[in-house]
Amino acid sequence: MSGSKPEPRGWRDLPLSALPYKLSLEYKTGDWRALRPVIDQSKCVKCLMCWLFCPEMAILWDGKQVSVNLDYCKGCGICAHECPVKAIKMIPEPTE
Amino acid sequence: MIFFSKKSKPKIPLEKQKLMTVNGDEAVAYAVKQCYVDVVAAYPITPQTIIVEKYSEFVADGEVHTEFIPVESEHSAMSACVGAAAAGARAFTATAANGLALMWEILYIAASLRLPIVLAVVNRALSAPINIHCDHSDAMGMRDSGWIQIFAENVQEAYDTTIQAFKIAEKALLPVAVNLDGFFLSHTLENIYMLPDDAVYEFLGGPRKVAKTYVDYLGKEVEAKLDPANPLSFGPLDLYDYYFEHKMHQVEAMKEAKKIVKEVHDEYAELSGRSYGDGILVPYEVEDADVIVTVLGSTGGTVRWVVKKLRQKGYKVGTVRIRLFRPFPFEELREILKGAKVVGVMDRAISFGSFGPSFLEVNTALYDLKEKPLLVNYVYGLGGRDVPPDLVEKMFMELLEDAKKGVVENKLRFLGVRE
Ligand code: SF4
Ligand code: SF4
Numbered sequence: 459m460s461g462s463k464p465e466p467r468g469w470r471d472l473p474l475s476a477l478p479y480k481l482s483l484e485y486k487t488g489d490w491r492a493l494r495p496v497i498d499q500s501k502c503v504k505c506l507m508c509w510l511f512c513p514e515m516a517i518l519w520d521g522k523q524v525s526v527n528l529d530y531c532k533g534c535g536i537c538a539h540e541c542p543v544k545a546i547k548m549i550p551e552p553t554e
Numbered sequence: 555m556i557f558f559s560k561k562s563k564p565k566i567p568l569e570k571q572k573l574m575t576v577n578g579d580e581a582v583a584y585a586v587k588q589c590y591v592d593v594v595a596a597y598p599i600t601p602q603t604i605i606v607e608k609y610s611e612f613v614a615d616g617e618v619h620t621e622f623i624p625v626e627s628e629h630s631a632m633s634a635c636v637g638a639a640a641a642g643a644r645a646f647t648a649t650a651a652n653g654l655a656l657m658w659e660i661l662y663i664a665a666s667l668r669l670p671i672v673l674a675v676v677n678r679a680l681s682a683p684i685n686i687h688c689d690h691s692d693a694m695g696m697r698d699s700g701w702i703q704i705f706a707e708n709v710q711e712a713y714d715t716t717i718q719a720f721k722i723a724e725k726a727l728l729p730v731a732v733n734l735d736g737f738f739l740s741h742t743l744e745n746i747y748m749l750p751d752d753a754v755y756e757f758l759g760g761p762r763k764v765a766k767t768y769v770d771y772l773g774k775e776v777e778a779k780l781d782p783a784n785p786l787s788f789g790p791l792d793l794y795d796y797y798f799e800h801k802m803h804q805v806e807a808m809k810e811a812k813k814i815v816k817e818v819h820d821e822y823a824e825l826s827g828r829s830y831g832d833g834i835l836v837p838y839e840v841e842d843a844d845v846i847v848t849v850l851g852s853t854g855g856t857v858r859w860v861v862k863k864l865r866q867k868g869y870k871v872g873t874v875r876i877r878l879f880r881p882f883p884f885e886e887l888r889e890i891l892k893g894a895k896v897v898g899v900m901d902r903a904i905s906f907g908s909f910g911p912s913f914l915e916v917n918t919a920l921y922d923l924k925e926k927p928l929l930v931n932y933v934y935g936l937g938g939r940d941v942p943p944d945l946v947e948k949m950f951m952e953l954l955e956d957a958k959k960g961v962v963e964n965k966l967r968f969l970g971v972r973e
Contacts, residue, residue, distance in 0.1 A: 469799035474727070474767040474778045475668045475807070476800050481771050482790040 487514070491533035493548040495526050501545035508537035508546060564827030571747040571826070578709045578739035579604030581746055582648065582674045582732070585716035587612050588754040589672075590761050592643035595623035595634035599653040600686045601736040602676040606648060628653040632660035632671075639669035640788045642779035644720065644762040646671070650736060651678035654692045658699070661729075665700025666804065667788055668778070670723030670730070670762070673701070674716065677851065677902075678736040679937040687938020688736040690850060691903040693879070694911040700804050702730040702811050703880040707830070707854045709734075709744035714828055717749070721758055721818045726811040727765055728804075733879075735852040737938065749826055757825055808881040815878055834878035837890050839865055843872030845953045846891055846927075847898040848916055850876050853934070853941050857900070860946040871950050876912065884919040891920060894927040895957040898949060900969075902935045909933075909966055928962045934969035945970050 473479050495508075508524060509517040516531035517524055526537075538546040576584065583605045586594070594613075596606045613622040621638075625631045628649050635645040649657060654675055664671050675696075679689035693703060702722060706712040712734040719730040734740060749757075764777040769786065776784040792800060812834065819833025830836050838858050840846055849857050854875035864871045874890050876883070891897050897920070901910020908914065913931035920926050932949055935941045949969055956962050 466795070467799070469802035469806075472796065472799055472803070473769055474765065475803035476666045476789060476792065477767060477769070477778060477786055478790050478792065479770045482787050485791050485793075487791065 486529045488516070488527075488529050488531050488533075491528075491531060492551055493533040493535060494528065494551055495531065495533070495535070495537050495546045496549055497524060497526065498545045498547070499523055501543050503543055503545075505542060507540045507542060511536050511540045564823075565825045566749055566753050566827075568747060568827065571749055573745055574748055575743055575745050576709065577604065577741050577743050578706075578712045578734045579676065579741070580608050581709045581713035581744075582716050582734070583608035583612070584748060585713045586646050586672075587618055588749070588751050589646075589717060589720045589758060590644065590755060591618070591620050591646045591720075592761070593621045593623065593635065593638035593645045594647065595625050595631045595638070595645070596647045597625050597628050597631050597649070597653060599628070599650050601678055601740040602648045602650045602653070602674065604740065605674055605676070628656040629660060632657040632664060632673075635671045636660060636664050636667065636669060639664070639671050640667065640780050642762065642764045642777065642781070644724075645669075646673070648674035648676065650676040651680050651686075651692045655680060655695055658695065661696050661699040661701060663789060664729045666800070668727040668765075668803070668807070670720070670727060672716065672719045672723055673729065673731045675731050675733045676736045676740045677733055685937040686736070688738050688852075689902055689936050689938065690733075690911075691936075693731070693733050694903045694905070696731065697880065697911060700728065700808070701880060702726065702728050702808075702815065702878075703733060704730065704815070704878055705733045705850045705876065706739065707836075707852055707875060707877075709739055709742065710746040710828065711830055712739055713746055713748065714822060714826065714830075717754055717757065718815075718818050718822050722811070722814055724758075724762055725818065726807055726814045728807050728811055733851065738852040747826070747828075753825060757822065812878065812881050812883060830877055831875070832886075834883045835886055835890065836875040836877055838873050838875075840872035840874055840890050840894075842870055843893075844870045844895045844957050845898065845950060846871070846894040846896075847873045847900060847950070847953070848876055848887070848891075848912065849873060849900040850879065850902065850912060853900060853902070856941055856943055857946055860943050860950060863943075864947065864950055869950070869954060871954070879912070882915045882919075884915070887916065887919045888923065891916070891927060892923055892925075895960075896930065896953045896962070897927045898930050898932055898953045900932045900934055900949075902933075904933045904936070928956055928960075929965065930956065930962055931966050932969045933966070936971075939970050941970065
């Protein structure tokens with residue numbers, strides 16, 4: 459096997475079985491989401507409960523406010539459930 | 555059957571090998587001890603327990619450098635082996651029956667990640683009802699998981715095959731299951747020859763060497779293992795875009811594996827003087843046989859003994875023991891069976907609603923022939939039910955009768971069950 463090959467690749471051009479040839483960060487796992495969290499920053503008390511409970515580590519904290527990385531948020535709603543001040547609302551994704 | 559080489563003297567002549575009286579489980583433990591294994595993770599389950607007991611003695615006495623992980627279940631045992639093997643270790647575990655069933659999920663992961671783990675399966679019936687005796691339904695449950703599966707006939711072969719298994723696994727980059735019949739082999743004492751430690755060390759080429767693979771984002775070829783200097787993820791997401799391609803790796807690796815099993819077997823034969831057919835099939839009196847019976851595991855010896863007796867009476871019968879079950883040796887088996895009038899397939903397991911698992915394979919092997927032998931499936935010995943020679947003889951007599959008639963009415967028969 460030699461250097462970089464273009465996508466899509468045939469099986470002979472992949473590394474040993476089940477090892478990825480690209481970084482797993484390139485696998486966007488948010489694309490099957492049905493609901494998306496929307497944070498009301500005026501209500502948020504920055505307790506970071508949402509950050510703690512998100513199973514996808516999709517809540518981002520920049521030191522000032524929380525936001526959602528929608529590339530990886532799967533829309534489970536755990537953050538909305540856990541938020542003590544109900545600052546997170548789950549709204550439906552547009553279905554075209 | 556063991557063939558002691560007559561042609562050339564083995565590299566380690568018998569007088570240099572140690573004659574030991576051990577049971578099958580101990581034989582496996584001694585083999586693993588000689589294989590320079592880094593990690594053994596296991597949970598005790600009858601009839602495998604002696605392997606783990608014996609091996610933990612070696613660990614406690616400081617006779618091996620192995621890290622022994624006494625896990626709380628077989629699911630964890632296989633998981634620990636996966637982790638260890640992914641970190642580059644040579645890993646071993648052993649199980650039976652329901653323990654193997656509990657490993658099921660991780661068996662697939664071990665094979666898909668191409669981790670050369672060795673597993674001793676001490677064949678035992680699956681519950682319910684609870685039964686601790688010999689049966690191949692456990693091994694057949696892991697049939698499609700991507701593991702190489704080898705069946706030993708006796709204690710000597712269980713020892714020899716365990717050593718071969720590490721070399722096969724590391725060459726093929728696939729995990730290997732060494733099957734030995736519960737109680738018939740695991741708890742039965744036999745005199746066996748053991749190689750000197752350094753001969754095994756040399757045979758395996760020392761400790762495990764990890765295979766290399768090219769990784770794009772690192773821009774170089776690295777060892778396929780968990781290594782902070784060259785970080786890799788094992789077992790991440792791989793959806794409809796690449797999963798199928800990755801499965802092709804396993805398909806291809808299995809094709810290669812048959813050759814590797816043969817090569818390693820031959821190399822071991824030169825070293826020890828012991829060989830088992832060509833390493834994948836062990837035929838006996840098949841050349842001109844009208845009736846040939848296929849069999850797996852320890853029953854092979856009984857069947858061969860009956861064949862010998864029937865031959866003396868002038869019956870044209872033969873047998874072939876299937877040593878390698880996965881990958882299945884279709885072409886090789888077809889070559890052996892094609893001249894027979896009737897083939898009887900013995901299965902110590904059944905796929906409910908279908909036939910015995912090896913019957914399906916033998917059927918597939920023969921289907922393309924223009925003139926096919928008639929095929930009969932004999933399910934026998936479930937839950938450790940005894941298989942005495944007169945029962946095997948009764949089977950041969952039925953098959954000879956089928957050969958005379960030229961038709962088979964009842965394709966699925968049960969040997970030794972009370973009506
Ligand atoms: S919806 Fe679920 S995945 Fe998305 S940010 Fe909230 S907790 Fe995380
Ligand atoms: S849990 Fe609610 S209040 Fe706390 S940081 Fe998250 S959004 Fe803000």
